[in-house]
Amino acid sequence: MTHYMLILRSEPSTYATISPEEIQGLIQKFEAWSSKMAARGHIRDGKKLADEGGRVLHNQGGRLVVKDGPFGETKEVVGGVYFITADSYDHAVELCRDQPNLEFPGGSIEIRELDWMGQEPPDG
Amino acid sequence: MAASEQPRTRGASVAPLVDHLFRRQYGRMVAGLARVFGSDLLDLAEDVVQEALVRALRVWPFEGVPREPEAWLVQVARNLALDVLRRRSMTERKLRELEGWADSLSSHGTSAPVLAEVGDDTLAMMFMCCHPSLSPEARVALTLKTLAGFGVAEIARALLAKEATVAQRLTRAKAHLQREGATLALPAADRLPRRLDSVLEVVYLLFNEGYSAAQGENLVRAELVHEAIRLGRLVLSTPQTALPKVHALLALLSFLAARLPARTDAVGEPLTLPQQDRSLWDRQLLASGFEHFARSMAGDEISAFHLEAAIASCHAAAPTYEATDWPTIRHRYDQLLDLIDSPVVRLNRAVAIAKVEGLVAALAELDDLRAHGTLAGYYLLPATHAQFLWSAGRRDEARAAFAAALACPCSIPEREFLRRRAQACERGEPAPRI
Numbered sequence: 312m313t314h315y316m317l318i319l320r321s322e323p324s325t326y327a328t329i330s331p332e333e334i335q336g337l338i339q340k341f342e343a344w345s346s347k348m349a350a351r352g353h354i355r356d357g358k359k360l361a362d363e364g365g366r367v368l369h370n371q372g373g374r375l376v377v378k379d380g381p382f383g384e385t386k387e388v389v390g391g392v393y394f395i396t397a398d399s400y401d402h403a404v405e406l407c408r409d410q411p412n413l414e415f416p417g418g419s420i421e422i423r424e425l426d427w428m429g430q431e432p433p434d435g
Numbered sequence: 436m437a438a439s440e441q442p443r444t445r446g447a448s449v450a451p452l453v454d455h456l457f458r459r460q461y462g463r464m465v466a467g468l469a470r471v472f473g474s475d476l477l478d479l480a481e482d483v484v485q486e487a488l489v490r491a492l493r494v495w496p497f498e499g500v501p502r503e504p505e506a507w508l509v510q511v512a513r514n515l516a517l518d519v520l521r522r523r524s525m526t527e528r529k530l531r532e533l534e535g536w537a538d539s540l541s542s543h544g545t546s547a548p549v550l551a552e553v554g555d556d557t558l559a560m561m562f563m564c565c566h567p568s569l570s571p572e573a574r575v576a577l578t579l580k581t582l583a584g585f586g587v588a589e590i591a592r593a594l595l596a597k598e599a600t601v602a603q604r605l606t607r608a609k610a611h612l613q614r615e616g617a618t619l620a621l622p623a624a625d626r627l628p629r630r631l632d633s634v635l636e637v638v639y640l641l642f643n644e645g646y647s648a649a650q651g652e653n654l655v656r657a658e659l660v661h662e663a664i665r666l667g668r669l670v671l672s673t674p675q676t677a678l679p680k681v682h683a684l685l686a687l688l689s690f691l692a693a694r695l696p697a698r699t700d701a702v703g704e705p706l707t708l709p710q711q712d713r714s715l716w717d718r719q720l721l722a723s724g725f726e727h728f729a730r731s732m733a734g735d736e737i738s739a740f741h742l743e744a745a746i747a748s749c750h751a752a753a754p755t756y757e758a759t760d761w762p763t764i765r766h767r768y769d770q771l772l773d774l775i776d777s778p779v780v781r782l783n784r785a786v787a788i789a790k791v792e793g794l795v796a797a798l799a800e801l802d803d804l805r806a807h808g809t810l811a812g813y814y815l816l817p818a819t820h821a822q823f824l825w826s827a828g829r830r831d832e833a834r835a836a837f838a839a840a841l842a843c844p845c846s847i848p849e850r851e852f853l854r855r856r857a858q859a860c861e862r863g864e865p866a867p868r869i
Contacts (some may be wrong), residue, residue: 330586341496
């Protein structure tokens with residue numbers, strides 16, 4: 312099994328007009344997806360990223376530049392991450408096919424393999 | 436934030452969310468916050484509640500659904516409301532009110548009947564949304580939005596209106612309430628009867644909107660039926676407003692809603708009362724109908740709801756269509772006409788006349804109505820006429836009446852139903868039972 316990180320992006324500015332019933336429906340879809348993943352032993356963890364704050368550091372000619380961010384250029388934000396296991400990238404894509412984040416306007420999922428550099432991952 | 440520190444769940448360890456929990460919680464929280472903020476800041480209360488629900492959408496997918504979803508939402512709304520109060524430099528008293536509100540809702544957790552103060556807030560909100568100075572359409576839209584937690588698009592679908600129209604109606608209604616200085620409180624005793632009528636009218640309208648279209652082709656419309664019953668029960672939750680008339684309305688709605696499972700056949704075609712399989716009627720709703728009906732007998736007032744409930748109770752009590760007590764139904768219609776002189780009531784009474792006195796009398800009644808002209812364009816008048824003529828063996832006239840009915844606006848399933856009847860009449864088949 313290979314470990315992957317799923318990075319979920321969406322545009323929360325579009326959420327203001329979602330009705331309460333639709334919000335509940337979406338949450339239930341996320342729950343259904345997580346339950347299915349958990350039942351098959353694919354999901355390891357999930358974490359919401361804080362909305363406020365965030366810093367981006369750059370080195371500009373030996374000087375540390377600290378910016379608030381990552382905001383500004385795009386309305387897209389990383390909502391949170393999941394850690395899952397899958398056989399391959401193809402398999403991971405398959406597992407994410409019905410991920411409800413893809414139903415949001417501007418919603419996307421980035422899949423990145425975790426590289427254990429030849430070491431055994433924790434907990435097998 | 437404290438709320439997100441609650442034990443998280445992953446997978447199936449937590450009970451699934453109760454149906455419509457977000458809608459219900461929206462209404463409860465808007466009512467409570469609008470009371471704290473002041474009724475002129477209804478929009479602000481709605482924004483805060485929406486933001487709290489959106490927060491859940493952004494957190495729960497990763498952290499899991501909290502053990503007490505309602506309490507979580509209340510805590511988040513409380514924190515957001517606190518920011519609002521501070522920004523607007525509201526008084527210490529407001530802060531205490533907010534804390535009181537959050538405590539009362541949070542401590543209830545997921546336990547079922549969240550009434551007491553909470554019910555009072557919601558009921559007061561209902562009276563405000565149904566203020567008699569608003570048009571019935573505006574009242575219905577506002578009630579669905581703020582109290583029932585429907586989105587603008589859902590209201591538009593439910594009322595067969597354009598989204599922009601609904602949005603505009605809502606904005607105007609709120610501005611109007613603000614100008615009128617409407618407050619979030621139960622009306623004083625002397626004004627209660629008139630204000631209550633205005634609330635009950637909305638419940639009745641909501642129900643009819645859903646009932647007339649509840650053929651499964653439009654789910655949101657069908658939901659209006661249950662929403663209306665829920666709101667009606669809310670009015671009964673406070674002794675001041677739990678008047679016999681309200682029980683009469685609830686009896687009527689329960690009797691009618693009980694028939695829903697029998698109103699369509701296996702392929703979704705509408706079935707008329709004589710065609711329905713009464714074993715499919717919802718026993719629980721029938722029982723609750725009879726209970727409300729019994730309780731509506733207290734006091735001296737006989738409202739239109741009492742009479743309509745009495746008519747519906749005759750149908751509910753009849754084990755078969757043949758066993759229906761038509762003379763009593765006819766008598767109740769006469770009483771109803773004494774109360775409200777409505778051509779629609781007369782049209783409905785015509786069926787009872789046909790059953791009690793025969794087709795000649797019923798056709799004479801319809802001729803009178805047709806001459807009157809007030810129901811021109813209402814498809815049920817020519818449709819009923821066609822049915823009576825067909826039963827009386829006057830097939831040519833019946834054909835013309837069916838054509839007249841089909842020329843009127845009506846829903847697609849109703850039109851299909853009429854078309855099939857017209858074709859059967861054309862083929863010379865015997866008329867179905869009236």
